[in-house]
Amino acid sequence: MSFPRAWINEIGQYEGQDVELRGWLDNRRSSGKLHFLQVRDGTGVIQCVMFKGDVSEALFQEADHLPQESAIKVRGSVRADARSPLGFELSVKDLEVVSRAEPDFPIGRKEHGVAFLMEKRHLWLRSSRQRVVMAVRHTIIKAIRDYFDGHGFRLTDAPIFTPAACEGTSTLFEVPYFEMGKAYLTQSGQLYGEAAAMAYGKVYTFGPTFRAEKSKTRRHLTEFWMVEPEVAFMDLDEDMDLAEDFLCFIAQRVLENHAKELASILERDVSKLETVKKPFPRITYDEAVKVLQAAGNPIKWGDDFGGDEETILCSQYDRPVMVHRYPADLKAFYFKHDPTNPKLALGVDVLAPEGYGEIIGGGQREESFDTLVARIEAHQLPREAFEWYLDLRRWGSVPHSGFGLGVERTVAWMCGLHHVRETIPFPRMMERLTP
The missing domain is CATH 3.30.930.10 (Bira Bifunctional Protein; Domain 2)
Incomplete structure (x- = not known):
């Protein structure tokens, strides 16, 4: 699949179109047949929704175990979503792993002290x-x-x-x-x-x-x-x-x-x-x-x-x-x-x-x-x-x-x-x- 590359801060220009986002997995959660992948490309963060029926079983399983900060390319269709801070999300049709991050990214969702964060600046x-x-x-x-x-x-x-x-x-x-x-x-x-x-x-x-x-x-x-x-x-x-x-x-x-x-x-x-x-x-x-x-x-x-x-x-x-x-x-x-x-x-x-x-x-x-x-x-x-x-x-x-x-x-x-x-x-x- 070859889709034009888009940047998250310009995603509104592509409503209803297929695009490719290149970035990093910022966070993810799953709900049965859905994966919600938060993808960051430096200009913003967007939710990419992967439905089990839209991708292969192998890809769906791989997405379920991707560590935070893995570098990925996500391809899919841009659609409006009033619940999103951006006003849009991506319906995933394909995902490519560019580099799989090591597990246990040092900066988790919990609170960290400033001294630790400065060491990991x-x-x-x-x-x-x-x-x-x-x-x-x-x-x-x-x-x-x-x-x-x-x-x-x-x-x-x-x-x-x-x-x-x-x-x-x-x-x-x-x-x-x-x-x-x-x-x-x-x-x-x-x-x-x-x-x-x-x-x-x-x-x-x-x-x-x-x-x-x-x-x-x-x-x-x-x-x-x-x-x-x-x-x-x-x-x-x-x-x-x-x-x-x-x-x-x-x-x-x-x-x-x-x-x-x-x-x-x-x-x-x-x-x-x-x-x-x-x-x-x-x-x-x-x-x-x-x-x-x-x-x-x-x-x-x-x-x-x-x-x-x-x-x-x-x-x-x-x-x-x-x-x-x-x-x-x-x-x-x-x-x-x-x-x-x-x-x-x-x-x-x-x-x-x-x-x-x-x-x-x-x-x-x-x-x-x-x-x-x-x-x-x-x-x-x-x-x-x-x-x-x-x-x-x-x-x-x-x-x-x-x-x-x-x-x-x-x-x-x-x-x-x-x-x-x-x-x-x-x-x-x-x-x-x-x-």
Whole structure:
């Protein structure tokens, strides 16, 4: 029998037709003369019903003993079924076993601990839950690219090997670099984005970044993906406008593509995402400290915000909140200071609601050559490593701004996940380097 191949997520196009599905046996059950085979092909799961009278006795018996995760080709007729989550099922006419799985697939239908599932991450990715999470991740990444590509930004790839720190030197991964000595895995593509912005006006970098931060919180990975737009002639207020519009675009795209499966499979309250609309509340760091103190938090002016503080602040609003003008001492050397109060940096953090905390950090950059030199010295950074960066202030310096958005934290927020380890196919954390 030769049937055209179909994908499960497009099965509705083939109603009343014979097709061939290629995938894996996700589950099965039998009821006398019927086998109900749940088949997964990566785009979805569909029920394939095998009636004893429609296939040979040998094939019917073989299907009754197929182990979970056996690779198969199923051929049959697509028919509508209102009881199916897809609205369709397949009446089986033939089945071919491509590879018979070993019995006792490690991840069964029972509850498993997270530690066990992380050890079997290469197999856990096959679950319906992980399929939805990775589908949302894909949509978010595509939305990021579509947004910037559609708004005239130019993608500029930043290097992964860098000669010096972009932010804190204590969070660098150091690697040997031939006869040149040491290099470091990038913490951010921002400095290179600034160079590109001086060439092309508005750009974005998008790639993996690395932080050797010794943190085991649910918000931290040692390897994660970040998108960083940078725009020449843009100030802090315009930067906040851009971040706001960008986040609303992503949230809308996720809802358009995944609202149903977010609710049904991840049990995500999608109404929480429907409120991600402009305008976002904008409060200063000073105002945020007062809100925290009024809530009983012991924070003092000059302290940075941690997870607890961010959660309290976000609980006041039904959408992301922008906190701007932090104490300059809390920010990196390249932040421009507020001309009206030099103790403050022209920076902004965007905090996601429901306790997900910072998903965007950015601000206006210092455009003055002399000021930047003084900052590099004050932060005890090696000037020779930043001479190329200072060149941007020697020739054609202009006010400019940008931000970075962490993909994994955004996926966690959109999916309603407790920990970022589920948001990337193979997470890297302090205690995990495998699989």
